Amino acid sequence: MADREVTLSIFRFDPEKDKEGRFVDYKVPTVEGMVVLDAVRYVQEKIDTTLAIRWNCKAARCGSCSAEINNRPALMCKTRIDTLGDRITVAPMRAFPVIRDLVTDVDENYRIMSKIPKFTVRKELMNPEAEGKKHQDVWRIQQINVERAKEFKKCIECFLCQDVCHVVREHKSGYFGPRHIVKAASLDMHPLDIVNRAKFLNEEGGLGYCNITKCCQEVCPEHIHITDNAIIPEKERAVDLQYDPLMHAIKRRLMKKRGETVA
CATH class of the missing domain: 1.10.1060.10 (Alpha-helical ferredoxin)
Structure with a gap:
């Protein structure tokens, strides 16, 4: 059962269509213990399957899901939703070229x-x-x-x-x-x-x-x-x-x- 609903503002960029990226808002229901990676995957699986993300272990051991959450570099799998507000921005790491959406070239x-x-x-x-x-x-x-x-x-x-x-x-x-x-x-x-x-x-x-x-x-x-x-x-x-x-x-x-x- 969903505890509350948050707005996820995710950076979207398609090199074949976009010259510059843009943020798109998604409404995501949350549950106890949910992390940002869970919310982003919900968007990918339930709302927009074209969203590109990089993740692997979901246990803060592989380092794959790095992003900037509310303008602070962090692992999506280690950042709990309940520590953030009702509006959360998720962007790719700005130090590296963006391949697509949240995926960067490292x-x-x-x-x-x-x-x-x-x-x-x-x-x-x-x-x-x-x-x-x-x-x-x-x-x-x-x-x-x-x-x-x-x-x-x-x-x-x-x-x-x-x-x-x-x-x-x-x-x-x-x-x-x-x-x-x-x-x-x-x-x-x-x-x-x-x-x-x-x-x-x-x-x-x-x-x-x-x-x-x-x-x-x-x-x-x-x-x-x-x-x-x-x-x-x-x-x-x-x-x-x-x-x-x-x-x-x-x-x-x-x-x-x-x-x-x-x-």
Whole structure:
């Protein structure tokens, strides 16, 4: 039995017919425990079967049903109707090209991911028997390092953090975006990895463009501390590679002795 009726204002776009998209209103009856994905599927099944949506698990594990609900990036399957008003807007993620209706093209994320240097270990770890060591011994790591990496592994690649990032969405600066900094950080923080990706992220990934607003962290459905535990540490690594405070202090003292202008 329906508890109440809500108006769902859904973005509609057909590339073969429309130059620009438009919002169309639909009346949807609700029941207890209903989420936005349920309401959108009701529209697709009962009212307009041409509506294009992307979803899979309906359990907040696949990241497929990302959208902007009342102008906030969120998973449709995790957003309850009873937490919203009587009028709900559902739009595609604005950071990515719209394929049709609520379906966006997120392929760029996988192209970026392919650029990030892969997990790399020392050669002797690949053949520990040659060094007279057991395989399980050389690959053993401390639990604290396991926990650090585990947080980043929770990412379901919903790309909501990419969508909410104003640098990715508006400035087209070449910044990889929070999802990919998390990926790189998960590799950099592995104790057996020998690659430092900070310089790559700074020069190729536009790491410096992030101004640490933490908006990506706020919308993450897995509650990953994206800014605190991934972006800021990578920024610190990038600065360490370019700036040595001890050498800078020595340089300033020598310049001062010579009477030169100290920056």
